[in-house]
């Protein structure tokens with residue numbers, strides 16, 4: 258076996274090792290990203306319910322989900338047509354139930370609940386629930402768009418970011434190994 262042939266054989270085995278490692282990383286990426294994506298929690302019901310017309314002002318808004326939502330990152334706003342928020346405190350989460358207290362002096366009018374929580378799989382989910390007090394029509398939208406808070410951002414980008422870093426590090430090491438093996442031996 259000539260030196261050149263020996264070198265190219267080593268190069269080929271190094272390349273095949275890189276291919277195996279890459280395939281393994283790709284498999285991990287697919288498993289890690291697609292598995293939790295199919296498990297979003299959903300809103301099962303609420304008090305008040307969508308388009309409900311209440312006789313008097315409610316003490317709170319209660320949202321019920323299909324699974325235990327994350328204790329952090331929940332945001333609920335109860336808008337009136339002028340863009341005023343009528344919640345009077347932070348949301349309280351008890352496994353799959355979220356309760357947010359309301360101002361006791363809500364006048365007869367249309368309102369819109371806008372909620373955003375972190376699903377048990379780490380993904381943020383959100384929705385809107387129009388309701389009304391008295392004879393008013395439930396408020397379907399607000400002109401003053403609410404500020405989106407970033408504290409409820411998904412943990413999935415962090416996981417993907419970590420995997421990408423690992424892939425880059427492995428690729429750099431592989432290239433260094435191949436270069437070293439491909440370098441012709443120095444003559445004595």
Ligand SMILES: [Cu+2]
Pocket residue numbers: 293294295296297298376378379380
């Ligand atoms: Cu999800």
